[in-house]
Amino acid sequence: MQPAVRTNLTASATESLRSEILSGRWGIGERVPNEATLSDLLSVSRGTVREAVRVLVSQGLLDTRQGSGTYVRSTIDSSAALDRVKRTGLRDQWEARAALDLEAARLAALRRTPADLDQMRRLLAERGNAADGGSEAFVRRDLAFHKSVVAASGNRAMMELYDFFTAAITETIHATIDGELPEPDQQAHAAIVDAIAASDPDRAVAAVRAFMAPVLAQLERLLSQ
Amino acid sequence: MQPAVRTNLTASATESLRSEILSGRWGIGERVPNEATLSDLLSVSRGTVREAVRVLVSQGLLDTRQGSGTYVRSTIDSSAALDRVKRTGLRDQWEARAALDLEAARLAALRRTPADLDQMRRLLAERGNAADGGSEAFVRRDLAFHKSVVAASGNRAMMELYDFFTAAITETIHATIDGELPEPDQQAHAAIVDAIAASDPDRAVAAVRAFMAPVLAQLERLLSQ
DNA sequence: ATTCATCAAGTCATCAGATGACTTGATGAA
DNA sequence: TTCATCAAGTCATCTGATGACTTGATGAAT
DSSP: OOOOOOOOHHHHHHHHHHHHHHTTSSOTTOEEOOHHHHHHHHTSOHHHHHHHHHHHHHTTSEEEETTTEEEEOOSOOOTTHHHHHHTSOHHHHHHHHHHHHHHHHHHHHHHOOHHHHHHHHHHHHHHOSSOTTOHHHHHHHHHHHHHHHHHHTTOHHHHHHHHHHHHHHHHHHHHTTTTOSOOOOHHHHHHHHHHHHTTOHHHHHHHHHHHHHHHHHHHHHHHHO | OOOOOOOOHHHHHHHHHHHHHHTTSSOTTOEEOOHHHHHHHHTSOHHHHHHHHHHHHHTTSEEEETTTEEEEOOOOOHHHHHHHHHTSOHHHHHHHHHHHHHHHHHHHHHHOOHHHHHHHHHHHHHHOSSOTTOHHHHHHHHHHHHHHHHHHTTOHHHHHHHHHHHHHHHHHHHHTTTTOSOOOOHHHHHHHHHHHHTTOHHHHHHHHHHHHHHHHHHHHHHHHO
16 A cells, blocks of 8 residues: 655745755855745744754755844755765675775785784784674774774775774664674784785785675575565 | 854754763653743743654654654764764765765675666666766766666665765865876776676676775875875 | 954854654554 | 553744844034
């Protein structure tokens, strides 16, 4: 059956306003109608208009100035990109992070400093193979190591994204398949460090790919159920 | 002089709430205090609380359910992550996008449907080699092709990120080194499609890497000046 | 003629109160 | 045990009011 339409006045008002802005009805810097007028145009109360406007302000599309009016700041909607990424599936997020892991390892092999290398080796040693101090602490130590590899790439954009994906993936896994993924052993981790230490980008990529394959395979198996 | 602090109750309330959520005061799926209580806690009216909550809902942190309450949906602040990525350098953003290009081409080689292949070939043909219709139109056609490769990977997270990076990179390039990057020719593009058509992931990765190398080298040269 | 303080209208910011719609757990009859 | 009913709690929405701020007009002082 067709699901009943659950309407939400504020959401409708927000989308109406957004589409008017994106369509260019008002140019950048131009003033949009005041709250009372928008209230009439959208047939909702001023409070609802204010909530809609506030959302668009937070997304960088509008700009309110007390005593003056509300103005169009931008007609490009880019703020929701990562929100949409969060709503994609676990497999997609995992693969995207793996793409970062791969290229970061390659760049790390080309650029790592001795300090980077020390850091990676230290974190790998601290990581341990067993779940000392609880699985949560172990996951945290494991992530610290992987992040140090990305950090050795010297690429801040990839570091930021890696953090984002790690948080998003952790959240999703907790909500779904908690704790059923295989954990590559210390040797698989060491292979990555060795390749980076040897400044061998191709071997670094191969090591990460070998590392990822069994985890991704298990992930696909779990998700297909 | 220190600019006078212009405070805005709704913004303050939003940030207070956001930091409480990010700090983990309420776990995911947990219910936050009701509007009246938040109104007391934050010392603002219910209307202001509603505006703050609405913003956090639009950013994916909260979730309101009429008749039931307001719940924590996520503790990841993706809007801030994007801002930080935007502030990284052009080289970092380019490399991050290249990481997506590489893995997307590999996945596309494994998963592309005949329809994907048709789409890629059509867009590559439309792209042309010369700047017919102006360089801006050419860039648009070029991007449409590259996006079709990412689309063939079947990974929505990578598509969203690719769009974001493309917008960010375009913006930065316009503001800085406009039009001085080498443009790989039709043959380099065709090599990618051929590898994907042959379902050869390794060759697809190699083709993209060969494609990227000269552009990235020139980019580094320009940025080092 | 120019400068500048003052003022009034318009606008957003915020508050308070009220009603409606919806969810959820408790209650009690079948 | 099952299921309809109910009451309390919560968000959704509206209405009216007051305060704070911006802006252009006005007019006096220079």
